[in-house]
Amino acid sequence: MPRLVAGSPALVLVTVCIAQFMAPFMLTSVGVALPSLGRELGASAMQLGLIEQLYVVSLAMGMLAFGRYGDIVGQRRVLLPGLALFTALTCSLGFTRSVDMVLVQRFFQGIGACMMLSGSLALVAAAYPPALRGRKIGLVSACTYAGLSVGPVLGGYVTGHFGWRYVFLMSAPLGLAATAMCLFGMREGPKNASGERMDWRGGAFYAASVGLFMLGAAHAREIPLGPAMLGGGLLGLAIFLRLQARTRCPLLDMRLLANNRFFTFSCLAALGNYAATFGITFLMSLYRQYAKGLPPRTAGFVLLFQPILQVVASPIAGRLTERFAAEKLATAGMLVSCAGLLAAAATVSAATPIWLLVVLLMFIGLGFGIFITPNSTAIMGSVPKRQFGLASGMIAAMRTLGMAVSMTTVTLIFSLLMGDATITAETLPAFLTSLRLGLGAFAVFSCLGVILSFWRGKRQGGDVPPPGRACPSPDDGGKRAAPTCNKS
16 A cells, blocks of 8 residues: 655545546535525525536636646645635635625536646546556546535534534645645746746736636526527637647747647547536436435435446556557447436336336446546646646546536426426426436537547557647647747
């Protein structure tokens, strides 16, 4: 067993694993505590929704910027203040007396989570050689899914027995431990892009565009505000990409996307995978309670099977990357998820037995767990070290954007087929039609992910330091001259 001594790779791994657990845990555990919080603080339904939305939006807004900034100044210098900010606000939220202050603190708690996560895989990739990287990224992925799956169960128990404030307070010691390990046990890592200029203008433009897109996705049914925000976000992202192509030292190197097909298609495959899987929990939760008549506790227990398979499969898939090509494993995992989604779309009805639903969810979770670790390993291995933070931020950005696409798809389907109608015995056929259509859409996203994963080809170059010049093209091996970044 590796020793957790100061500066050791094992200590870096443990710190990153804690951060990867806490961020999703603070999303799913708080979600079940919202009714209790709303009653005590007198929050409206819109304010309760914003408590979750602001956390997710702020988490997504800065992923690319903080990942790139970590490449320039060193990932530890981004991780440490992120851990401190996240932990301080997690503790403070347990004592908040105003719903307005909850909203403000949740936004900045998401910023802290963004700083923690943006460069986490870059730290792991730098701490371990490529031969061991897959299994370590598998452990990190398992911790992420553990946070997602444990959150509703533990959050519901703590809220029911001690109150919603303790959902925040019980997480503070874990954050303090991670902060202490980062402060006293982690050494300053190499500045992979030392001396290069940070594109803060691009970071702000990206943050605003992603914020508009995700808030528009959450309010897609509110005409015309929701669609206008969605359109504005998409237009902003298009302008962002155009500006990046003209910037000397961009936040997102467009030559990396244009010349490194393996990297680009791997990221798009991740986007398709998250778009195909994130909304399943929401759909199946409604299905079990309204179509099958299960109580919330039993429905929640059934939903645990999917993330449990993801937690189990992720580290196993990480170890398999040491024997098989990561891109082939990822494609196989996506195929499994796609098959599970197609089967679910074809078979789910009011008469579907619970055991079959459990099998389908386990199948989908197994495929997702097999896909995500090899795919993340492939992405990290397809870029030079100077862009580890950017690659890590891209993985996180694809995750949050995929989640937004998934939930927007669900919202639009329900809006078109059910309007504002509640789910009752009379509207159950329309709900089941919406459910099957949603699962079919997820299967399409998954099929697109399979195609992209297959078309990415074989990895070429990647995890090697570029020779000499700053800001070289990631695929030219230093043979072509590249514009030199100005220091700032």
